[in-house]
Amino acid sequence: MKKQFPLLIASALLTTGCSLVKLSPQADHVRLMTAKSASHCKVIGTTTVSVLDKILFFERDKKTILEELEILARNSAAKLGGDTASPDGAPVAGEQSYTVYQCIYGGH
Numbered sequence: 001m002k003k004q005f006p007l008l009i010a011s012a013l014l015t016t017g018c019s020l021v022k023l024s025p026q027a028d029h030v031r032l033m034t035a036k037s038a039s040h041c042k043v044i045g046t047t048t049v050s051v052l053d054k055i056l057f058f059e060r061d062k063k064t065i066l067e068e069l070e071i072l073a074r075n076s077a078a079k080l081g082g083d084t085a086s087p088d089g090a091p092v093a094g095e096q097s098y099t100v101y102q103c104i105y106g107g108h
Helices: 005-016 062-080
Strands: 042-050 084-087 095-102
Touching: 042 062, 062 084, 062 095
Parallel strands: none
Antiparallel strands: 042 095, 084 095
């Protein structure tokens, strides 16, 4: 039974699909939008965020991975002083790049 315990824990984490990533209070105002929608905004910079896409040899739920990446992107955008983030493509192996924008000029 002791050898099966880590497998049971991993299985439980995978099946719940719950996210362990939390939105920071500073990122509460950060929005996600497409690059086209943010074309009127000032580019602040870029950020790359990542999460585990597998635990042991089990693939994690794609929806949960995407939600976690979006939360991390919003947290990172807030740290950079941006109020908007736009994905630069699809996630690959639990990693995704975002462009960070300032869309609300003159402060938040």
